[in-house]
Amino acid sequence: VNVVDPWPPVPAGSLFGLSNLPFGVFSHPAVAGGARRVGVAVGDRVLDVAPVLGDPVFSFPTLDGFLAKGRPMWRETRARLRELLTDAHYRGAVAPHLVARSEVTLHRPFTVGDYVDFYCSLDHAANVGRMFRPDAEPLLPNWRHLPVGYHGRAGTVVLSGTPIVRPCGQRRPPGADGPTFGPSVRLDIEAEVGFVIGVGSQLGEPVPIEDFADHVFGVVLVNDWSARDIQAWEYQPLGPFLGKSFATSISPWVVPLEALEAARRDGPGQDPPPLPYLQRAEPWGLDLALEIAINGAVVSRPPFVTQYWTPDQMLAHLTINGASTRPGDLYASGTVSGPEPGQRGCLLELTWNGTEPLTLDGGSTRTFLEDGDTVTISATAPSADGGRLSLGEVTGTIHPARRC
């Protein structure tokens, strides 16, 4: 017997209230024979969407089909789900399709088409500049004119919880002429916010900045794991490659943009004013409060709202050359760092290139990650009901290198 109480099925103080309703993919032995299905998180439960809405797109093993449906369908679906979960009239029909979140297995929610990583935090870019080019301007000449970005490896975007095996590779020890080979000794995190494209665009057709919300379905949290020593040796002149491509973790619940209406803010002022195709038409700064914990100790609280380039600008830039997009394309903000030391989004900055170790709970210290460390990035945002909502979390544990 599936006892659902209270109704609506949201305990007081839940960050997964009726204003959130993020989408994911789950399986449960008692649902559809254990097959992967589209689910919506509500309170401490997951709603099996297919039987209550009767649309076969929700029986798919990914969100891919739903993502491609477009904004009117996304809105209608959310509105109908809220109605079904609120009106006592539907309680008897809906309750049998709610399962405990603690009992489900979550899966990668969508097929990642292309993965692009930006570099949108002025504080992050400036800190990196100060560390590695101490005698020059912290920001490179292009930085304030365009959201710098590059393509990452889509095939190694993994679900939160996937073990992260320490990568092997070439790195050049300080002062050495040539490289040595072995496990990365400067394994880092990058706390980021990712944007999931629902409706793609055609080759040769830029997406105007004002069309952002017609294309982007929602938001996930991203940990763009980085091997700083591998990256430092390889990245000239074509950018990061193996220092990043071993794994990028994403959170399981995709929070629709529509759930973030109350979190929308004007983006920060921009000087110089960007070129016309990058000029903001609507406020798409987002007041997301991130938190980074290592082995349970909070080490940073990066604010997304201070990011210089906003996600509508990122999409307009990504497509201005006519590059097409597809449902499931993912683009991430780059490391989210705020202006304060306790708001930095990676260990490189938090330990100032390893020179200022962090102290964790229990007194142990870290410059970069050690085997066995678990990193969890979470975030919350203001919600339409006046409270807050959760974007869930992305977590991963470092496993020792193999085959080095």
Add this chain to the structure above:
Amino acid sequence: VNVVDPWPPVPAGSLFGLSNLPFGVFSHPAVAGGARRVGVAVGDRVLDVAPVLGDPVFSFPTLDGFLAKGRPMWRETRARLRELLTDAHYRGAVAPHLVARSEVTLHRPFTVGDYVDFYCSLDHAANVGRMFRPDAEPLLPNWRHLPVGYHGRAGTVVLSGTPIVRPCGQRRPPGADGPTFGPSVRLDIEAEVGFVIGVGSQLGEPVPIEDFADHVFGVVLVNDWSARDIQAWEYQPLGPFLGKSFATSISPWVVPLEALEAARRDGPGQDPPPLPYLQRAEPWGLDLALEIAINGAVVSRPPFVTQYWTPDQMLAHLTINGASTRPGDLYASGTVSGPEPGQRGCLLELTWNGTEPLTLDGGSTRTFLEDGDTVTISATAPSADGGRLSLGEVTGTIHPARRC
């Protein structure tokens, strides 16, 4: 009536003889109701593979399923096709499934998973270094230690023949402080060879260099269109992005590695010797003779055999950090340039950064591409029958910029 003569159906001197048999995807109004199907090019014809081999994987609209089958099946399929196309006993059964190549529509042969572009030509890298860093060593310190590479945009890999719309974007005019916006005025080509992964690999499991041919199915020609002005402004510090992502063209016929046995050569000597994971186990240098034509005039003949890093080294490097691969992943060599001026693989080098214009047929000159220009890259290689085989061609015509 389908009159097939001669038998085997290969005219004298054909570069698509029984030692070639490349795979592609075609449609023809008279075959399977015009659906996309797997085809093999033979002589001037395309063989509809599904009915003659009876395996449903050849009725797929892409090569994806066949690619994933693995090397024993790839070999067995080729051997059986040669038998069917040679033995007069099968003529009656096979001939009805041959259609004229001139009558088919070709389609993108496989779903591109991740696209990686390398930078494997020493002559290309050194020429670029001499142009842009005239007072420094032409090669950066890492270049001889690893095949430098980066991820490109998989979603904009298009079939040969797709129109190439001149991209718009930011570029900084010489001497200016900031960028202007408009159509690229330095639109270039990069003649490359691409390697198509058939059998993927698991996350955390590097592909040993000796396993190259168990994973890579075959070869396509690649034109990695490049907007040099956009690229120059954007690429610091994370590498090329919009200067490349507007389009990458590939040839329609995937030539199996097995067809290139007679083209295998030792790779060039490498100094310093590479790290153990990059040390070659077998000769995978390939004697491919490329040719670049602009509006029908041959402007360069780049040799692939002189490339410093060989494709087995590229795959070993791509996966040494544990990055997984998937069927349909594509990695390209980077611009193929030989040591002679007439062997350079891009206009940047052929015109020495625009300072030495090329003269085409009819006396017109080019530094970079003009609207209406058609670029065709083709290649041949020695074949097992003592003659030569064709890798087909990749072509594209520049269309004027839109929406700038």
